[in-house]
Amino acid sequence: xxxxxxxxxxxxxxxxxxxxxxxxxxxxxxxxxxxxxxxxxxxxxxxxxxxxxxxxxxxxxxxxxxxxxxxxxxxxxxxxxxxxxxxxxxxxxxxxxxxxxxxxxxxxxxxxxxxxxxxxxxxxxxxxxxxxxxxxxxxxxxxxxxxxxxxxxxxxxxxxxxxxxxxxxxxxxxxxxxxxxxxxxxxxxxxxxxxxxxxxxxxxxxxxxxxxxxxxxxxxxxxxxxxxxxxxxxxxxxxxxxxxxxxxxxxxxxxxxxxxxxxxxxxxxxxxxxxxxxxxxxxxxxxxxxxxxxxxxxxxxxxxxxxxxxxxxxxxxxxxxxxxxxxxxxxxxxxx
Amino acid sequence: xxxxxxxxxxxxxxxxxxxxxxxxxxxxxxxxxxxxxxxxxxxxxxxxxxxxxxxxxxxxxxxxxxxxxxxxxxxxxxxxxxxxxxxxxxxxxxxxxxxxxxxxxxxxxxxxxxxxxxxxxxxxxxxxxxxxxxxxxxxxxxxxxxxxxxxxxxxxxxxxxxxxxxxxxxxxxxxxxxxxxxxxxxxxxxxxxxxxxxxxxxxxxxxxxxxxxxxxxxxxxxxxxxxxxxxxxxxxxxxxxxxxxxxxxxxxxxxxxxxxxxxxxxxxxxxxxxxxxxxxxxxxxxxxxxxxxxxxxxxxxxxxxxxxxxxxxxxxxxxxxxxxxxxxxxxxxxxxxxxxxxxxxxxxxxxxxxxxxxxxxxxxxxxxxxxxxxxxxxxxxxxxxxxxxxxxxxxxxxxxxxxxxxxxxxxxxxxxxxxxxxxxxxxxxxxxxxxxxxxxxxxxxxxxxxxxxxxxxxxxxxxxxxxxxxxxxxxxxxxxxxxxxxxxxxxxxxxxxxxxxxxxxxxxxxxxxxxxxxxxxxxxxxxxxxxxxxxxxxxxxxxxxxxxxxxxxxxxxxxxxxxxxxx
Numbered sequence: 001x002x003x004x005x006x007x008x009x010x011x012x013x014x015x016x017x018x019x020x021x022x023x024x025x026x027x028x029x030x031x032x033x034x035x036x037x038x039x040x041x042x043x044x045x046x047x048x049x050x051x052x053x054x055x056x057x058x059x060x061x062x063x064x065x066x067x068x069x070x071x072x073x074x075x076x077x078x079x080x081x082x083x084x085x086x087x088x089x090x091x092x093x094x095x096x097x098x099x100x101x102x103x104x105x106x107x108x109x110x111x112x113x114x115x116x117x118x119x120x121x122x123x124x125x126x127x128x129x130x131x132x133x134x135x136x137x138x139x140x141x142x143x144x145x146x147x148x149x150x151x152x153x154x155x156x157x158x159x160x161x162x163x164x165x166x167x168x169x170x171x172x173x174x175x176x177x178x179x180x181x182x183x184x185x186x187x188x189x190x191x192x193x194x195x196x197x198x199x200x201x202x203x204x205x206x207x208x209x210x211x212x213x214x215x216x217x218x219x220x221x222x223x224x225x226x227x228x229x230x231x232x233x234x235x236x237x238x239x240x241x242x243x244x245x246x247x248x249x250x251x252x253x254x255x256x257x258x259x260x261x262x263x264x265x266x267x268x269x270x271x272x273x274x275x276x277x278x279x280x281x282x283x284x285x286x287x288x289x290x291x292x293x294x295x296x297x298x299x300x301x302x303x304x305x306x307x308x309x310x311x312x313x314x315x316x317x318x319x320x321x322x323x324x325x326x327x328x329x330x331x332x333x334x335x336x
Numbered sequence: 337x338x339x340x341x342x343x344x345x346x347x348x349x350x351x352x353x354x355x356x357x358x359x360x361x362x363x364x365x366x367x368x369x370x371x372x373x374x375x376x377x378x379x380x381x382x383x384x385x386x387x388x389x390x391x392x393x394x395x396x397x398x399x400x401x402x403x404x405x406x407x408x409x410x411x412x413x414x415x416x417x418x419x420x421x422x423x424x425x426x427x428x429x430x431x432x433x434x435x436x437x438x439x440x441x442x443x444x445x446x447x448x449x450x451x452x453x454x455x456x457x458x459x460x461x462x463x464x465x466x467x468x469x470x471x472x473x474x475x476x477x478x479x480x481x482x483x484x485x486x487x488x489x490x491x492x493x494x495x496x497x498x499x500x501x502x503x504x505x506x507x508x509x510x511x512x513x514x515x516x517x518x519x520x521x522x523x524x525x526x527x528x529x530x531x532x533x534x535x536x537x538x539x540x541x542x543x544x545x546x547x548x549x550x551x552x553x554x555x556x557x558x559x560x561x562x563x564x565x566x567x568x569x570x571x572x573x574x575x576x577x578x579x580x581x582x583x584x585x586x587x588x589x590x591x592x593x594x595x596x597x598x599x600x601x602x603x604x605x606x607x608x609x610x611x612x613x614x615x616x617x618x619x620x621x622x623x624x625x626x627x628x629x630x631x632x633x634x635x636x637x638x639x640x641x642x643x644x645x646x647x648x649x650x651x652x653x654x655x656x657x658x659x660x661x662x663x664x665x666x667x668x669x670x671x672x673x674x675x676x677x678x679x680x681x682x683x684x685x686x687x688x689x690x691x692x693x694x695x696x697x698x699x700x701x702x703x704x705x706x707x708x709x710x711x712x713x714x715x716x717x718x719x720x721x722x723x724x725x726x727x728x729x730x731x732x733x734x735x736x737x738x739x740x741x742x743x744x745x746x747x748x749x750x751x752x753x754x755x756x757x758x759x760x761x762x763x764x765x766x767x768x769x770x771x772x773x774x775x776x777x778x779x780x781x782x783x784x785x786x787x788x789x790x791x792x793x794x795x796x797x798x799x800x801x802x803x804x805x806x807x808x809x810x811x812x813x814x815x816x817x818x819x820x821x822x823x824x825x826x827x828x829x830x831x832x833x834x835x836x837x838x839x840x841x842x843x844x845x846x847x848x849x850x851x852x853x854x855x856x857x858x859x860x861x862x863x864x865x866x867x868x869x870x871x872x873x874x875x876x877x878x879x880x881x882x883x884x885x886x887x888x889x890x891x892x893x894x895x896x897x898x899x900x901x902x903x
Contacts, residue, residue, distance in 0.1 A: 005835055014383075020452020029669075032740045038887055068841055074519050095387045114386060133481055136589070136591060139589065139590060139591035140589050140591065141610070142591055142592070143610060144608055144610065147587075147608065149589060151584060151587070158656050158657055159656075160652055160655075162345070182486070185610035189719070189720035190719050190720065190742070191718065191720065191721065191738050191741060191742035192719055192720050192721045192722065192738060193655070193734075193738070194731040194734035194735070195654055195655075195656075195659060195731070195734060196731065197659065204656060204659055206656060207395065210720070212726075212727065213716070213720060213722045213727070217722060217726060218726060220727050220730040221730065224431065227656060236601040255656065256655075256656060256657045256658060257646075257649065257658055257659075257660070258659065258660060258661045258664065259660060259661065260647075260649050260660045260664045260665060261645070261647045261648060261649045261658065262645050262646060262649040262650065262653075262655075262657055262665040263646070263657040263658070264657065264659040265655075265656050265657035268857065274786045281338065312716045312720055313718060314717065314720045314721075315714070315720060316720075328650065328653045328655050328741060329655065329656075330644065330656070330657070331649075331653075331655070331657050332642065332645060333642075333645065333646050333657065334580050334581065334642045334643055334645065334646030334647075335642065336586060336638050336639050336641070
């Protein structure tokens with residue numbers, strides 16, 4: 001039985017890889033600077049569409065952490081974001097007008113790029129509104145973390161998605177290009193996350209936060225997944241299964257300890273809920289390119305019509321990673 | 337050639353630029369340095385290192401060996417380099433074994449003065465195999481008596497299998513005469529006399545042949561042999577070096593600067609090669625404030641806390657990187673909590689009274705079918721928990737563990753009853769943090785007061801009784817770990833003070849005072865007849881105990897005297 005399930009997963013992984021090979025034809029290179037990638041460079045992969053306003057701060061944030069090269073898939077942006085990225089010295093960009101949904105929400109495209117350029121590198125896969133926070137990130141660069149993971153023979157590092165929101169309506173404080181979005185969206189839910197274990201892939205399925213509390217109180221099983229494994233020492237035989245929520249081979253999903261201890265983990269601060277959210281939601285509703293028939297966006301647009309405010313009196317204001325560690329949202333593990 | 341009294345042997349395999357930086361620091365301060373470069377280091381990197389140090393007259397390079405972790409190569413390298421330093425620098429009195437990832441924390445002059453004051457002392461951690469508690473894989477004395485032909489890093493399964501086989505067949509290597517196995521940190525500082533006595537031992541060939549097959553000889557070779565030749569072993573390492581639970585060294589970063597400075601240790605390893613601030617700050621001649629003894633206590637605590645977090649974790653926390661299997665939680669929940677069943681049915685203002693008396697947070701029925709009854713009936717509670725029953729019932733265990741985690745430091749009390757969602761009954765019964773107090777059969781009181789048709793009441797009573805009986809059976813089962821107290825309704829109303837006092841004392845043991853204010857008991861006149869009516873209708877109410885049909889039980893005054901908890 002165990003052998004059989006292993007074999008089934010192996011087939012699934014091969015299938016995703018073949019699919020990624022097939023989907024590579026949808027990608028047109030805009031600018032390819034991958035020859036600049038050094039042997040031990042830390043690479044960041046991202047798919048985006050019309051996020052130009054977020055890009056300057058995004059690039060700055062990850063350059064400061066120590067990302068050496070960025071690889072973007074632009075899904076048909078028309079806001080000048082693609083041109084902006086093409087000018088950056090440490091960025092390679094591909095573009096496509098194909099369906100985001102049929103590329104399994106970008107996973108196929110990124111699986112291909114990671115297979116081709118990520119082999120043997122530490123790769124970070126994040127969206128333009130996700131900001132990676134890890135233990136000691138205020139004093140140690142990303143390379144300190146990846147060196148430590150290498151020395152500890154750890155191949156994957158988890159970072160739960162933490163939804164950040166402003167106090168008051170989303171559009172009360174407009175976001176301007178280059179600004180730190182966490183200056184506006186600096187509140188979060190600290191302790192309402194629930195976990196189920198996915199036996200098939202061995203990953204934890206985490207849900208909760210303001211979205212579950214506000215939009216999915218009637219259908220909790222449909223609330224978005226918050227578990228993510230964004231940082232992986234990539235091998236060409238690896239594949240992301242659904243977004244960055246789970247990977248194959250399934251050993252990479254074993255980012256949690258089952259015998260009482262804590263492994264080291266981080267957080268992806270999700271600065272999605274800015275004034276840009278309204279237009280984005282309307283656009284995504286029209287395109288119907290998101291997960292589960294855009295159930296999420298539909299739920300938002302219903303609630304958001306009625307003066308949205310995710311803030312409540314138990315919301316926690318973001319300070320730093322130590323706060324998240326004390327709250328139990330992430331852990332230093334045995335990194336000291 | 338004239339030289340200082342302290343010489344360094346450096347074993348290098350990565351980050352050679354940093355090694356060169358440290359070697360130069362020592363060499364320029366009149367300490368000869370002999371460097372061993374791992375044979376696996378590429379030719380280019382090696383040549384670069386030679387070039388970086390070529391201007392220094394008191395730096396030598398020794399014959400290169402391949403130093404895979406845990407193998408003989410490290411000892412061979414150390415022996416060769418030691419021979420070089422002893423032969424070429426006759427002024428050297430103490431030889432300090434360091435690695436390329438070592439960093440001096442105090443000026444080398446202080447170290448020299450420290451050693452000058454102890455000219456005959458050998459600083460080497462050397463502990464008999466019976467007394468070490470830190471060996472990985474549980475192998476201590478067996479390192480000396482078994483064979484280890486397979487690599488622990490690359491052929492772990494074969495390694496483990498072969499160890500098991502040897503144990504089973506009772507294989508034992510013969511330990512050479514005069515060798516008493518000792519273990520210890522591989523970083524030492526030995527005197528010329530001791531080191532040369534080990535290296536010039538007439539039996540060295542035989543001893544080396546034996547140690548060649550000992551597992552991790554770098555933690556045992558010198559540690560064992562020093563006992564044969566040195567009368568003055570100070571069993572500690574001058575190098576600050578900490579290991580985690582897997583036996584790999586902890587690494588120091590820029591943010592450790594203050595704690596390293598205050599440790600007053602002479603040398604620390606391992607330093608992260610990119611820790612610019614550490615290298616900039618420590619490779620100087622600035623004397624430390626006081627010439628103190630090394631005192632790594634703070635760093636010890638920091639790292640042992642890290643190991644504890646990794647192995648035991650924080651009790652009651654369920655998160656992305658800690659999701660313990662059942663019974664491996666080290667505490668299912670974060671803190672003690674009290675569960676009350678039946679008390680709100682018997683008393684009219686129980687929640688308010690309990691909160692006031694014990695100074696705790698008293699919730700209503702957290703598992704009520706329609707909503708979560710948080711204290712004060714808040715719609716959102718600590719940690720932004722929602723009062724939605726659907727969300728709670730989606731993962732009831734997650735709900736309760738979250739609540740208890742979010743409210744650490746404040747005792748939580750909650751009401752429970754057979755009308756509530758029972759999904760967590762088993763969980764709470766098996767949780768040592770739960771104090772469960774039950775007035776069995778109290779659920780009948782609200783039915784008695786209700787204005788419903790008797791057949792409905794009868795049906796509901798039967799159902800509630802069945803649910804509560806199951807819960808009570810759980811509480812009495814052998815695996816139950818909660819602190820449980822059960823009274824029947826009849827027992828309880830006969831003398832409510834005693835049970836209340838017991839429960840309150842347990843929740844707030846420090847107050848230890850007599851109850852002055854008592855919650856209001858609900859009116860029970862006619863309850864006996866109500867039970868009789870149920871019986872007449874064919875239902876058998878048993879959980880509330882013996883209620884006389886026409887008697888009012890509340891006539892008896894509460895007994896004096898203090899109730900005691902007997903376990």
